[in-house]
Amino acid sequence: MRISTAQYYETTAANYQSNYSKAIATSNEASSLTRINTAADDPIGAGRLLSLGQQSAALNQYGTNIDSTKSALSLQETTLTSIGNALQRAKELALAASNGTATDADRKAYASEMGQIQQQVMGLMNSKDSAGNYLFSGSKTDTAPYLQNSDGTFTYNGDQTSINLGIGDGMTVATNTTGWDAFQQAINTSRTQTTMTAPAVDDGRVVLSNGTIGTSSTYNAKFAGGQPYTVNFLSSTQLQITDALGNDVTAEASQNGVISNANGANQTVSFRGVDLKLNINLKSTDTNPDAVIAGHSFQLAATPDSFNASRSPGNTSTAVITGSSVTNQAAYTNAFPSGGAVLKFTSATAFDLYAAPITADSRPVSSGTVSGGNATAAGVTFALGGGAPASGDQFLIQNNDHQTQNVLDTLGHMVTALNTPIDGNPVAKQNFLGAMESGLGNIDSAVNQIGSAVTSIGARGQSLDNQSATNESLTQANATSQSSIRDSDPAEVMTRLTLQQTMLQAAQLAFSKISQLGLFNKI
Template identity: 85%
Template sequence: MRISTAQYYATQAAQYQRNYSKTVATANEASSLQRINTAADDPIGAGRLLKLGQQAAILDQYKGNIDTTKSALTVQESTLNSITTALQRAKEIGLAANNGIATDADRKAYASELSQIQQQVLGLMNSKDANGNYLFSGSKTDTAPYSQNADGTYTYNGDQTQINLGIGDGLSVATNTTGWDAFQQTINTARTQTTMTAPAVDDGRVVLTNGIVGTAATYNSKFAAGQPYTVDFISSTQIKITDALGNDVTTEASQNGAISNSNGANQTVSFRGVDLKLSINLKAGDTNPDAVIAGHSFQLAATPDSFTTSRSPGNPSTAVITGSNVTNQAAYNAAFPSGGGAVLKFTSATAFDLYAAPVTADSKPISSGTVAGGNATAAGVTFALGGTPAAGDQFSIQSNNHQTQNVLDTLGQMVTALNTPVDGDPVAKQKFQGAMESALGNIDSASNQIGSAVTSIGARGQSLDDQTTTNQSLSQANSTTQGSIRDSDPAEVMTRLTLQQTMLQASQLAFSKISQLGLFNKI
């Protein structure tokens, strides 16, 4: 077979170019110590590196999320601890004011300090983070969680949404603590009330406080079903309690209804999970205690639902709702919206509709009616109107069943009680003491609720620490695997480079020698 000179030269040039390219590639590999610089170097390895790189990016994102969540939880925990400290001082004030020797002047001074604590707690509840977002508003981070109503109570304006961030494969953690969980679900221990029904005019001889829920399980399982109760004083040493159906349930009261007729004694009567303070106040000339105490009677029941109302800023008229109360319990239980509240809309000066909130284009009224005697009654609730409504007027209505109570309202009630003069009035003082004991119970309940929120933050923090360890292990394994695929063995690559350089030099020398064997070199 004959090989032309041109063909020989082309073959040798192509072979030399291939050897040269391999040598250059190996030299680059020796410089970077990376075996794969492009997908062409190792398609399978490059594919694996792409997947590992994606995993590394996700792990970096998880690390950023964990750092963000830790920072947010630290701020929330610090704020909640500050609120707890403030409530501890509020409790100290309540105990000091209720010690039996404080005067009206002392209580007014305590009330002033307690008002400052209430504003401090409000400010902490409405705290913002470094980005200007409210800490405890749920997903409504641009809305202050708490605002004051016209009647002095406070309303939660946030929601119950938790904002979750992923911290691991299939694992996420809430970055926020809602005001609903930390403050709004505080159990209200003072959710019962007593009303004297006899004598028609209170003679001050018997003071029976509204009571405190001492055993929640018993209250929930027994008290509500039998209310309202009638508490009759048979004598100065015995009471009788009957339920709504007239059944005698006195045996369920402490000491089977036996009481002490010791003048001025502050004693406790426990009944179906409720603890009531009882004081007998005999007057000068009361030589027969049984005769003056027998016949006193009280109604004992759960505190009825109350309502917070507010007019829409865009209302055409200046009409307002001045009061509201349940007038038909059955209709109220059956129809009035719970949870989200309601909206009262007027279609004329006298006609109105009641909707469940929020109202949308598809909403249908749950109750309709006309104004009678300055009152609008819907779904068992009567709203007293101040002024004449106009078509287009809207009022937002939020019901309160008193099962829970935020601590701002508790502090407000304490301030009111402390500012009420009681010096020289034993009956007023006994009622004040009952109010303070109820408030102190609610402060303890609020502190417990906040403590639960802090515990939740701690649990999430522990989860973040555990996942950080897991993610670090995964990241280290990822880096090791990437290195095993991408990185070169320095000894192997230098040996290969030396070999390829030697072969390239040999190729050059061989080409030089063989090229001299042509016919023209013999002429």
């Protein structure tokens, strides 16, 4: 086989250039100790590095989410704890006002402080974070969760939406606590009422409180099905309770309806989960207690649903809804939207009732015309005032079934009771004590609900800590994997570089020797 001189030179130069390029690459690798700088260096390894880099970026984002969520939850927990402390002070005031030595002046002072606590609690419920977002409005972070209505009650204006952030692969956690969960679901222990039906004019001898829910399970299972109940006093030592069908259910009352006729005694009658405070107030002229007490009668029932109606800002008329009440229980139960409704007028007299909010697909659940100044829809009669409605007028209707009660309303009721004079009036005092008992029960319920929210925050915090530890382990494993693929072994690189440099030197020497060989050297 013959090899021309030109061919030899070309082949040798090409091999030398290739080896020289490898030596330069190895030299760069020795300087940076990075094995893969471009995908061409190791296509498979570069692909794995890309995947690991994406995982690393996700883990970094998870870490940022965990830190921001911890900060948000910490602020929420601190705020809820402050609310709990304020409510504890409210309980102390209620108990102090209920003792036998407090005067009207004392109670008025307590009412003033109770009102300040109400405003403090409202301010805390409407707290914002450092970015100006409301803590307890759900996803409506630019809307104050609580506003006071014209009737003095308070309405929750947030929603029930949790804002979730990813903290790990396939794992999210709620960063917020909604006011609905923390405050609105507090069980209302005062959702029954008594109404005296006989005598026609209250003589003050028998005072029966509205009652508080003592045992929720018994109340839910038995009370509602038999209401309204009639409580008849047969004598000064015996009462009788009959249900809506006239069945005698006295056996389910404490002590089978036996009561004490001790004058002014504050005694408790328990019936189907409801605790009623009873006072017998005999007069000095009452020589026959049984005769004067017998014939007193009360109706006992769950507090009927109430309604809060507000005008739409776009209404062109001056019409307002002055009152609302259920006038057809069956229609109300079957048709009235549980999440609120919108009463929309199509003329001065015609109207439709929709489930709130109205959308393009909304259909009315009830329609009608105004009669006698009233609009009746879905079993509810709305009294109109302030002039005739105009076509397009809308009123937002929110119903309240009194199963729950936010603590702002509870504090408002207690302030009203504290400001009511009772000195020298035993009947008024007994009513006041009943109001304080109801308020204390609802404050306890609110504190329990807040405690549940704090517990939820704690559980989420524990999840964040656990996932943070997991993410840290994954981050370390990721870094190790990337290093094993990307980084070079210094000893191996230096050995390879030395070998390549030696090979280049040998190639140069061999080329120099061989290039001097030829036939003319033999002549």
